[in-house]
Amino acid sequence: MNCKPLKKEEHRKEMMAVQDSMDVLSGKWKIAIISSICYYNKRRFSDILNDVVGISNKMLSKELKELEINKLIKRTVLETQPITVQYELTKHGKSLQTIINNLTDWGIKHRKEIIGDSSETHINAEFETVTAEII
Amino acid sequence: MNCKPLKKEEHRKEMMAVQDSMDVLSGKWKIAIISSICYYNKRRFSDILNDVVGISNKMLSKELKELEINKLIKRTVLETQPITVQYELTKHGKSLQTIINNLTDWGIKHRKEIIGDSSETHINAEFETVTAEII
DNA sequence: CCGTATCCCCGGGGATACTG
DNA sequence: CAGTATCCCCGGGGATACGG
Numbered sequence: 001m002n003c004k005p006l007k008k009e010e011h012r013k014e015m016m017a018v019q020d021s022m023d024v025l026s027g028k029w030k031i032a033i034i035s036s037i038c039y040y041n042k043r044r045f046s047d048i049l050n051d052v053v054g055i056s057n058k059m060l061s062k063e064l065k066e067l068e069i070n071k072l073i074k075r076t077v078l079e080t081q082p083i084t085v086q087y088e089l090t091k092h093g094k095s096l097q098t099i100i101n102n103l104t105d106w107g108i109k110h111r112k113e114i115i116g117d118s119s120e121t122h123i124n125a126e127f128e129t130v131t132a133e134i135i
Numbered sequence: 136m137n138c139k140p141l142k143k144e145e146h147r148k149e150m151m152a153v154q155d156s157m158d159v160l161s162g163k164w165k166i167a168i169i170s171s172i173c174y175y176n177k178r179r180f181s182d183i184l185n186d187v188v189g190i191s192n193k194m195l196s197k198e199l200k201e202l203e204i205n206k207l208i209k210r211t212v213l214e215t216q217p218i219t220v221q222y223e224l225t226k227h228g229k230s231l232q233t234i235i236n237n238l239t240d241w242g243i244k245h246r247k248e249i250i251g252d253s254s255e256t257h258i259n260a261e262f263e264t265v266t267a268e269i270i
Numbered sequence: 271c272c273g274t275a276t277c278c279c280c281g282g283g284g285a286t287a288c289t290g
Numbered sequence: 291c292a293g294t295a296t297c298c299c300c301g302g303g304g305a306t307a308c309g310g
Contacts, residue, residue: 003173003174003176003232006174011170011174014170014239015166015167015170016242017238017239017240017242017243017246018166018170018235018238018239018242019166019167019242020242020245020246021238021239021241021242021245022160022161022166022238024245025157025161026157026160026161028302028303031150031153031154031157032150032154035146035149035150035153038138039138039141039146041138044271044272045271045272045273046271046272049272056303056304056305057272057273057274058273058274058275058303058304058305059302059303059304060273061272061273061274062303070245070249071248071249077272080271081271082271082272082310083271083272083310084271084272085271085272085273092244092245092248095241095244096241097138098237098241099234099237099238099241100153102233102234102237103152103153103156103157103234104149104152104153104156105152106156106230106231106233106234107151107152107153107154107155107156108152109227109230110155110156110159110205110227111152111155113206113227114205114206163282163283179291179292180291180292180293181291181292184292191283191284191285192292192293192294193283193284193285193293193294193295194282194283194284195293196292196293196294197283212292215291216291217290217291217292218290218291218292219291219292220291220292220293
């Protein structure tokens with residue numbers, strides 16, 4: 001988005017590229033998953049399931065598959081008993097760090113901009129726990 | 136995502152921040168809209184409707200509203216006849232440029248990584264035109 | 271343990287028509 | 291022109307159960 005100096009044609013290509021990135025990252029849980037794996041370096045299915053609060057096994061399976069297709073993570077089956085599976089970031093996956101750091105910084109700026117506050121909760125956090133079953 | 140050196144608590148905060156950013160950006164059309172406005176500097180509703188291929192007026196209206204709530208764009212009603220409305224990026228909106236540039240660069244890298252190719256079409260492009268009605 | 275299969279619901283979002 | 295209102299469909303995604 002260098003805005004001004006670009007010809008329309010180049011602008012179109014830039015937009016496609018951004019969209020490609022977003023397609024890879026914008027799944028509901030992608031970043032949380034990447035972050036979990038990155039934080040622990042190597043991580044197993046059930047561990048990630050615990051790290052990423054709220055995700056179902058179905059979704060985790062699906063998101064991991066997509067991340068693998070996009071070559072961001074590597075999946076390794078360990079011949080333990082019973083079988084365990086290990087996930088880790090590929091080089092390509094690690095190359096996301098800059099992006100994620102920028103998104104982090106901007107997210108903090110944004111929070112201040114919007115609510116002038118750096119409270120605990122995620123801005124769009126859901127509050128199911130509050131509305132929990134009464135009956 | 137500085138991965139290693141962070142305590143769990145800080146890691147949690149970082150993830151929230153990234154998620155805040157993604158919530159703002161990951162709408163189906165957000166980036167295209169921002170990009171359109173940025174490219175032309177000031178832009179009207181119907182113009183954006185044309186720029187962003189495939190978007191409906193309903194969605195455009197909705198997305199613009201969200202962008203405005205997040206203070207990324209400024210909406211100005213012009214007292215023309217009939218009325219026209221002008222959208223432009225706020226300072227906060229413009230602060231996204233770094234992010235979007237990074238996403239652009241990464242998107243290009245990613246395309247090469249995945250298909251070893253820099254063809255014309257958007258990776259996940261839909262191909263409805265091909266499967267168009269035969270009957 | 272690591273997923274897949276099945277069921278089912280809800281809301282995202284398109285098409286179209288209408289208003290100020 | 292710049293949206294709202296209405297209708298309606300489809301698939302994302304949760305809960306649960308099952309298989310290797």
